[in-house]
Amino acid sequence: MEKEMYLKIENYMLTCMRDGAHDCHHIYRVLYSALDIASEYNIDKDVLIAACLLHDIGREAQFKNPECDHAVVGADMAYKYLCEIGWKESKANHVRNCIFAHRYRNDNLPRTIEAKILFDADKLDVTGTIGIARTMMYKGIVSEPLYSVDSNDKVLDGNGDEPPSFFKEYNWKLKNVYDKFFTDRAKAIAEKRRKASIDFYESMYREVSSVHKTGKHLLEASLE
Structure with a gap:
């Protein structure tokens, strides 16, 4: 060109x-x-x-x-x-x-x-850490939360029938995009990024789940 x-x-x-x-x-x-x-x-x-x-x-x-x-x-x-x-x-x-x-x-x-x-090039931009960052940014733009909780204040992991959130988007798209590429080069690039994405989601899920679980008990103990 x-x-x-x-x-x-x-x-x-x-x-x-x-x-x-x-x-x-x-x-x-x-x-x-x-x-x-x-x-x-x-x-x-x-x-x-x-x-x-x-x-x-x-x-x-x-x-x-x-x-x-x-x-x-x-x-x-x-x-x-x-x-x-x-x-x-x-x-x-x-x-x-x-x-x-x-x-x-x-x-x-x-x-x-x-x-x-x-x-493939567009989907590469939702893999790895850049995919995590862009998805979280977009969720903020459209006023959707990082995650949802159930009636017992348990953090939902994004796999079920729940409102839109970062966790839901991760489990619907970010986790599954690695199997959708058409070219070998894109598949190879994406595979190098996969672990970073998985580690981020799993770490974040553990962190927020721990906060809610511990905090719920502490709050209940503080109320008469």
Whole structure:
């Protein structure tokens, strides 16, 4: 991709990012991971770079209306923008299809190698410690707690039918993403990060459970 075109697309991306957990640094990490993964494949780099830069531009629309799917909205936004700046319809549509299929929470599976690489690079950013940090940040943005407790003040581990929380997101997504990668390179990178994620969750669960268990008894003993 010519540098002038890259800068044009990058600048457009920068005007769209409003979410601290999905900021421009997330975009750059996804792009850099994608280029690392792509070194093993014969790909259309223009499509891959544009898809990485633009994959989260629909996030603001999803914040305003949770019924929106940022992958669907962003795919259409990217297609329209690329056509406006002179991209061929076929290439712009390829980028749209990559973005459309990058989300973990839907059934739109990536089909081209560029789409698979984007999916894998984006999912790498929810592995290891960076995945923990970004998830906790996002939960704060949407005003969801770190964990929930039951009627007896027992800390719920996130595996059951309970309100949204960091623990629930960990057990639904962060713990399971390691088996969802399409490329061997992404699988290898993710596997190196897995233990850090597990250790954090298990340590945090033990810590908060201990506080609640001990504190509940102390409080009961202090009340008449």
